[in-house]
Amino acid sequence: MNNCYILSTTSHYDLAKNLSQQSKIPMLETKIDYFANTELRASISGSVRGKNLFIITSPHNNSDKSINDYIMETYLLIRTCKRSDSGTITLICPCYPYARQDKKDNSRTCISAKDIADLFTNAGIDRIVSFDLHSAQIQGFFNIPCDNFYCINMIHKYLVDQHNINQEFDKELDTKFVIVAPDEGALKRVQVYANKFKMPFMVVSKERDYSEVNKVDKAVLIGDKKYLEGRTAIIIDDMLDTGGTVIKVGELLMSKGAKDVMVIVTHGILSGPAIDRINNTEYLKEVVVSDSLPQHEKQKKCIKLKTFSIVPMLSEVINRLNKGGSLSEIFNF
DSSP, X not given: OOOEEEEEOTTOHHHHHHHHHHHTOOBOOEEEXXXXXXXXXXXXSSOOBTOEEEEEOOOOOOSSOOHHHHHXXXXXXHHHHHHXXXXXXXXXXXXXXXXXXXXXSSSXXXXXXXXXXXXXXXXXXXXXXXXXXXXXXXXXXXXSOXXXXXXXXXXXXXXXXXXXXXXXXXXXXHTXXXXXXXXXXXXXXXXXXXXXXXXXXXXXXXXXXXXXXXXEEEEEEESOGGGTTTSEEEXXXXXXXXXXXXXXXXXXXXXXXXXXXXXXXXXXXOOTTHHHHHHHOTTEEEEXXXXXXXXXXXXXXXXXXXXXXXXXXXXXXXXXHHTTOOOTTTOOO
């Protein structure tokens, strides 16, 4: 008899289905009804009494629903499971919503990342699993276990498979690529990647105009220009939203002698003008994102958009959690 199930909101059913197939954990059907007045109702198809549950959610915006719709789906599905006398509930939320609102920018504003943590915790989850949180301090917003995993090995595998990047140091390879941190906040991440990939790295210092969201005012490159000239610059970050930062940084890199630009991020939010910006930027040759968010429809519009999968790592995580195993060997940062 199964002692656990995978359940899913409507935010990323494909991820849940693939995870169920790889982990061999059955998926229990859920139903989310939307009413004419935009209220919604969550229900589950079978008994979860005493079962350990893994709820998959990945809130985002699309043409049909907003990120807040998916957050509400998640909250009501958790409450439905709790009222159905479930066992433990682990929330698998690869792309944590409101992650960039992790501190007070002025004296009278909310810390939305903390408020979302309180919402999910108070709903009744026992644990949350996420990937590449925008700020590591978000883990401290929870009074339950919060596991934050990184995609460094998956990205390394992608580069090995698709671009023949060897695991051992290669002098020829060292002249082809340079890793770039698009801002100071990504510096630690990029240092780890550069060490893993045996590549030099540089950092861009950017000044944001906070009077307008998603706007970068000025960018300055820090580092020796000799590491950039004639090379492919690989910009690595946790997320790509409208693409404003990438374009600004890419223009700077090209002006300093880069051959072209590749972007690798964990979360391809790609909202607003992002796809058009990618398509219309000649020097931007490839954008690589994980499947933490649905990308199928966006890939139809952008041949430069490539993906790698977090499913193998997630499968290992939930199987270890279900069996009471250690997660320490899975952390890669």
